[in-house]
Amino acid sequence: MKQLTLVDIEALAVGAWILGTGGGGSPYHALLNLRRLYAEGERVSLMDPDDLRDDDLVAVVSVMGAPLVILERTVDSRLIARAVTAMEEHLMRKFKAVMAVEIGGGNGMQSLLAAAHLKIPVVDADAMGRAYPEAQMTSFAVGDLAPFPLTSIDPRGNEVVIGRVASWKWMERVSRKVCTEFGSIAATCKAPRTGAEVKKWGIPRTTTKAIKLGHAVTQARQRHADPIEAILEAESGVRLFSGKVTEVERRTTEGFLRGRTVIDGLGNDRGGRIEIDFQNEWVVVWRDGRPVVSTPDLICVLDTESGEAIGTETIRYGQRTTLIALPASEVFLSPRGLEHVGPRAFGYDIDFKSVFRS
Amino acid sequence: MKQLTLVDIEALAVGAWILGTGGGGSPYHALLNLRRLYAEGERVSLMDPDDLRDDDLVAVVSVMGAPLVILERTVDSRLIARAVTAMEEHLMRKFKAVMAVEIGGGNGMQSLLAAAHLKIPVVDADAMGRAYPEAQMTSFAVGDLAPFPLTSIDPRGNEVVIGRVASWKWMERVSRKVCTEFGSIAATCKAPRTGAEVKKWGIPRTTTKAIKLGHAVTQARQRHADPIEAILEAESGVRLFSGKVTEVERRTTEGFLRGRTVIDGLGNDRGGRIEIDFQNEWVVVWRDGRPVVSTPDLICVLDTESGEAIGTETIRYGQRTTLIALPASEVFLSPRGLEHVGPRAFGYDIDFKSVFRS
Numbered sequence: 001m002k003q004l005t006l007v008d009i010e011a012l013a014v015g016a017w018i019l020g021t022g023g024g025g026s027p028y029h030a031l032l033n034l035r036r037l038y039a040e041g042e043r044v045s046l047m048d049p050d051d052l053r054d055d056d057l058v059a060v061v062s063v064m065g066a067p068l069v070i071l072e073r074t075v076d077s078r079l080i081a082r083a084v085t086a087m088e089e090h091l092m093r094k095f096k097a098v099m100a101v102e103i104g105g106g107n108g109m110q111s112l113l114a115a116a117h118l119k120i121p122v123v124d125a126d127a128m129g130r131a132y133p134e135a136q137m138t139s140f141a142v143g144d145l146a147p148f149p150l151t152s153i154d155p156r157g158n159e160v161v162i163g164r165v166a167s168w169k170w171m172e173r174v175s176r177k178v179c180t181e182f183g184s185i186a187a188t189c190k191a192p193r194t195g196a197e198v199k200k201w202g203i204p205r206t207t208t209k210a211i212k213l214g215h216a217v218t219q220a221r222q223r224h225a226d227p228i229e230a231i232l233e234a235e236s237g238v239r240l241f242s243g244k245v246t247e248v249e250r251r252t253t254e255g256f257l258r259g260r261t262v263i264d265g266l267g268n269d270r271g272g273r274i275e276i277d278f279q280n281e282w283v284v285v286w287r288d289g290r291p292v293v294s295t296p297d298l299i300c301v302l303d304t305e306s307g308e309a310i311g312t313e314t315i316r317y318g319q320r321t322t323l324i325a326l327p328a329s330e331v332f333l334s335p336r337g338l339e340h341v342g343p344r345a346f347g348y349d350i351d352f353k354s355v356f357r358s
Numbered sequence: 359m360k361q362l363t364l365v366d367i368e369a370l371a372v373g374a375w376i377l378g379t380g381g382g383g384s385p386y387h388a389l390l391n392l393r394r395l396y397a398e399g400e401r402v403s404l405m406d407p408d409d410l411r412d413d414d415l416v417a418v419v420s421v422m423g424a425p426l427v428i429l430e431r432t433v434d435s436r437l438i439a440r441a442v443t444a445m446e447e448h449l450m451r452k453f454k455a456v457m458a459v460e461i462g463g464g465n466g467m468q469s470l471l472a473a474a475h476l477k478i479p480v481v482d483a484d485a486m487g488r489a490y491p492e493a494q495m496t497s498f499a500v501g502d503l504a505p506f507p508l509t510s511i512d513p514r515g516n517e518v519v520i521g522r523v524a525s526w527k528w529m530e531r532v533s534r535k536v537c538t539e540f541g542s543i544a545a546t547c548k549a550p551r552t553g554a555e556v557k558k559w560g561i562p563r564t565t566t567k568a569i570k571l572g573h574a575v576t577q578a579r580q581r582h583a584d585p586i587e588a589i590l591e592a593e594s595g596v597r598l599f600s601g602k603v604t605e606v607e608r609r610t611t612e613g614f615l616r617g618r619t620v621i622d623g624l625g626n627d628r629g630g631r632i633e634i635d636f637q638n639e640w641v642v643v644w645r646d647g648r649p650v651v652s653t654p655d656l657i658c659v660l661d662t663e664s665g666e667a668i669g670t671e672t673i674r675y676g677q678r679t680t681l682i683a684l685p686a687s688e689v690f691l692s693p694r695g696l697e698h699v700g701p702r703a704f705g706y707d708i709d710f711k712s713v714f715r716s
Contacts, residue, residue: 086521090448156524158532163444166514174516177535 001121002046004211006038009112011214012207016108017309018217018231019210019326021298023257023281024105024131025063025070026311030113033077037116044112047097047121049204052195056096058123059084060140060193061114062107064152064175065185066257067280067313068250070106073185079155080110081117083189086151090161091192099123099198101138101190103206104131104281105311110187125202129329130298133256133280135175136168137341139331140193143201147171151189154182180255203329217307227307228322231300237326238355240285240293242269242304245319250312256280261315263301263323274323276301278312283346285323293355294343296328325355359479360404362569364396367470369572370565374466375667376575376589377568377684379656381615381639382463382489383421383428384669388471391435395474402470405455405479407562410553414454416481417442418498418551419472420465422510422533423543424615425638425671426608428464431543437511438468439475441547444509448519449550457481457556459496459548461564462489462639463669468545483560487687488656491614491638493533494526495699497689498551501559505529509547512540538613561687575665585665586680589658596713598643598651599681600627600662606673614638619673621659621681632681634659636670641704643681651713652701654686683713 004012013027020027034044052058061080063070088094098118100111103126115122127138141147147168152160152175160178165171171191179186193202213234220230231237247262258279265272275286282299285292293299301310304320315321332341333354339345342352362370371385378385392402410416419438421428446452456476458469461484473480485496499505505526510518510533518536523529529549537544551560571592578588589595605620616637623630633644640657643650651657659668662678673679690699691712697703700710 090519090521156528157522158524158528159520159522160532160536161448161519161521162517163448163519164515164517166516170514170516173539174518174536177539178518178532181531181535 001051004044004046006035008211009034011211011218012109013214014217015210015212015214016103017105018213018300018302019108019298020104020131020309020311021281021300022278022312023067023133024102024107025067026314027106027109029074030106030109033113034109037077042116044115045121046124046207049123049125049198049202052097052123052198054194054196056195057093058193058195058198059087059095059098059114060101060127060190061098061111062101062188062190063110063185064179064188065255066252067311068252068257069184071313073183075155075185075187077113078117079153079187080114083151083153083187084114084118086153086159086161087149087189087192090149090151095120097121097123099202100126102126102128102131103210104128107131108207108210122207123198124207125198125204126206127202129203129206131281132341135172137345139201139203139329140197141168142331142337142340145193145197145201146191148191150175150191152178152186154186158182176255184252184255203331221306228302228324231307232324235326237324239322239324241265241272241274241323242267243321245315245317245321248315248317257312263321266320279346280312282312284343284348291350293325294350294352295346296332296337296341296352297354297356298326298328300324300326327356359409362402362404364393366569367392369569369576370467371572372575373568373570373572374461375463376571376658376660377466377656378462378489378667378669379639379658380636380670381425381491382460382465383425384672385464385467387432388464388467391471392467400474402473403479404482404565407481407483407556407560410455410481410556412552412554414553415451416551416553416556417445417453417456417472418459418485418548419456419469420459420546420548421468421543422537422546423613424610425669426610426615427542429671431541433513433543433545435471436475437513437545438472441509441511441545442472442476444511444517444519445507445547445550448507448509453478455479455481458484460484460486460489461568462486465489466568480565481556482565483556483562484564485560487561487564489639490699493530495703497559497561497687498555499526500689500695500698503551503555503559504549506549508533508549510536510544512544516540534613542610542613561689579664586660586682589665590682593684595682595684597680597682599623599630599632600625601679603673603675603677603679606675615670617670621679624678637704638670640670642701642706649708651683652708652710653704654690654695654699654710655712655714656684656686658682658684685714
């Protein structure tokens with residue numbers, strides 16, 4: 001168990017946003033909330049998954065919805081804690097710890113907010129190693145763990161428990177409709193996990209990974225080195241394209257933020273053009289009608305100068321950006337993993353070809 | 359406490375369908391299920407609301423959704439009982455009895471199915487005295503009783519508990535989206551009511567009323583009298599129009615069955631034409647662009663010969679129909695009642711003018 005410092009948390013905000021692959025929501029509001037809670041004396045402890053007992057119960061949280069809405073409709077940090085206590089009331093059991101369903105974006109920090117309010121630790125793990133838009137796009141779903149129950153909470157006082165579902169897809173369908181009706185944003189506590197399940201199917205130490213990544217970026221900035229080079233080094237990534245954003249189409253539909261963006265090459269990439277499709281997260285990058293990189297490879301669009309991540313809700317005309325890819329968690333590279341998160345899971349009739357195994 | 363006979367139940371199917379004002383779902387499948395349960399030896403007892411103790415807990419049930427879907431997608435009668443036991447699990451309390459949220463249509467009989475499976479009595483009361491499409495269109499909502507919790511169940515094994523909502527309208531919004539995602543049909547157990555609440559805000563003895571109405575119709579048929587005249591006598595109704603159905607427009611949208619029908623006059627009404635708008639139930643009848651009769655007056659479209667009710671999902675070209683109106687329950691005639699169920703509650707910019715108080 002390690003107490004996180006405010007420096008760790010500032011680094012986590014930077015690193016989680018990069019791992020968000022465009023989604024997971026901007027971490028900015030969660031960071032502001034955590035700064036306030038730390039100023040009030042609260043502290044969050046990080047727990048290694050191996051320190052969980054098999055029968056410990058872990059709350060798995062996220063703010064669900066369309067990132068554009070999450071950016072605009074700020075939410076009291078207590079709401080995510082309420083999703084957890086609503087689940088405790090439903091189960092009539094207390095949680096030992098809380099973890100993020102996705103380390104990417106603001107959702108990599110929501111678990112810390114819940115933990116601070118509930119005074120329990122955060123498990124150093126998640127179920128995506130990045131961010132993904134849908135309920136069945138987790139290592140827990142790949143592991144065929146129970147998809148239910150789920151609590152979904154909105155700030156008006158609406159509270160829904162999805163007690164049982166026929167499948168992970170049904171959990172996605174029903175919870176998405178509830179979230180959409182709440183205004184495309186909801187604080188959720190997903191299916192509780194035992195310590196044994198987290199140890200077997202969780203993606204371990206992704207909070208630590210995000211913090212290290214954030215530190216690498218800020219340290220590179222401090223010594224006037226290239227922050228993007230620092231990211232590639234830290235995560236064994238590859239640089240794919242640099243250019244200027246020339247088009248953004250964005251629509252908030254069915255509880256998601258969907259659209260595409262066009263980036264025209266600059267420097268070595270002058271004359272080239274890429275298009276990126278997104279559903280909350282960057283999904284497929286196209287060049288001349290052919291896929292360049294696709295999920296589950298992590299597609300990260302970064303500010304070329306600062307290395308700061310750019311989200312699907314914050315990308316805008318004129319930004320100078322660099323596209324990089326980082327390797328996916330092993331669990332998603334199996335045939336079964338690809339069924340959950342490969343390009344076909346997003347409706348693209350293309351095979352996954354990793355940029356790391358060509 | 360009175361045990362209902364199969365003859366009572368056959369009469370209830372006829373009477374509830376008339377009181378359904380076009381909605382509540384065809385009672386046919388519920389009747390078949392009850393015949394089967396009675397053949398297997400099950401019996402249902404009817405309990406007068408005055409026999410409830412103040413702190414008894416009553417389950418309030420209905421099949422929610424679009425009547426056209428309810429007609430096509432037959433549901434195991436145990437599903438409505440499961441909605442009740444899911445609520446018992448949520449509350450950690452047992453129900454003393456079950457009651458219909460609406461006496462109209464199939465929903466006037468779903469409470470009997472739940473009661474037969476759970477072996478508890480049915481309370482002789484409902485919260486509408488007819489059928490209405492939305493959650494806040496009940497005497498309980500007019501009485502400002504708590505709108506939550508609600509359980510919503512589908513045959514695939516999906517089960518949702520709406521634990522809290524900000525208002526009755528929010529209960530309608532959230533539960534409707536869940537129902538729509540289930541395929542526009544869901545078995546629901548609404549907010550539980552205490553005996554005291556049922557006695558104060560329930561509409562009493564509507565099961566008995568529907569059974570008597572059904573008996574009046576079948577007896578008139580047996581003595582070759584006019585069944586419609588028998589209905590008007592039994593319920594102090596008025597005959598408004600007779601004719602042939604010449605147009606039906608119907609669409610299943612947002613969990614409702616919406617549309618309009620046109621009836622061209624025959625006999626004394628030859629040359630006349632009325633149009634009826636519906637949202638699950640008949641809402642407003644128009645003649646020459648002016649409202650003739652509107653909710654909360656009960657608008658009933660009957661087969662001219664048999665007196666059998668015609669539903670918004672079963673009305674079709676060529677049917678010979680007679681339009682009658684029956685008086686509404688007193689609770690809906692107050693300004694507050696009309697806010698919940700008057701024409702403006704359905705989006706019509708017209709004042710309610712009862713055909714019984716002109």
